[in-house]
Amino acid sequence: EAGVTQFPSHSVIEKGQTVTLRCDPISGHDNLYWYRRVMGKEIKFLLHFVKESKQDESGMPNNRFLAERTGGTYSTLKVQPAELEDSGVYFCASSYRGNTEAFFGQGTRLTVV
Amino acid sequence: GQNIDQPTEMTATEGAIVQINCTYQTSGFNGLFWYQQHAGEAPTFLSYNVLDGLEEKGRFSSFLSRSKGYSYLLLKELQMKDSASYLCAVRDPFRGATNKLIFGTGTLLAVQP
Numbered sequence: 638e639a640g641v642t643q644f645p646s647h648s649v650i651e652k653g654q655t656v657t658l659r660c661d662p663i664s665g666h667d668n669l670y671w672y673r674r675v676m677g678k679e680i681k682f683l684l685h686f687v688k689e690s691k692q693d694e695s696g697m698p699n700n701r702f703l704a705e706r707t708g709g710t711y712s713t714l715k716v717q718p719a720e721l722e723d724s725g726v727y728f729c730a731s732s733y734r735g736n737t738e739a740f741f742g743q744g745t746r747l748t749v750v
Numbered sequence: 751g752q753n754i755d756q757p758t759e760m761t762a763t764e765g766a767i768v769q770i771n772c773t774y775q776t777s778g779f780n781g782l783f784w785y786q787q788h789a790g791e792a793p794t795f796l797s798y799n800v801l802d803g804l805e806e807k808g809r810f811s812s813f814l815s816r817s818k819g820y821s822y823l824l825l826k827e828l829q830m831k832d833s834a835s836y837l838c839a840v841r842d843p844f845r846g847a848t849n850k851l852i853f854g855t856g857t858l859l860a861v862q863p
Binding site: 678681 | 754790792793794851853854
């Protein structure tokens, strides 16, 4: 069974540019989560999808971040325009139900220069 | 607010036992997780505690005391491959049965020969 996969694994962009991160959850997992780890800090929650609906987006930093999950399968997280402080590792996780084990992807390391 | 504390780094010897502590201060409690993360890889689930006591799973055990806001992860018969970051996380107490997790900064464990 394929795990949670994220693309790309690394991205280096200039300040002001746009970047789109993609997450493919485990097949059949309705719950999808985005997290972020900024250098030296803890992993922090960004938002939670149940199928295609945003269940909780309380962790999204600001309106430069847009997450979508059209069709309830894969999800994208777009940062537009990117700022230096957006650098970090973005993790995606999925679970079958809200309270069953969450499986994480390997993350996308975003560097904004 | 919610706060998770764990040591930043620990060193132990191959074959030995190591205990990684985690204390949490949250407005409620809805479960505590331990994850293992090797550099550049996905965090992987190790254990889940929601009731007081010890949960044993092979070489790894996790303990919880809700009254003290305290947990530990015990690793026995340490192997070199156990060198990794160990993440303590609690389920957001206000979000019920979801995998919206509040993470500590992680404990980087170095196992030496």
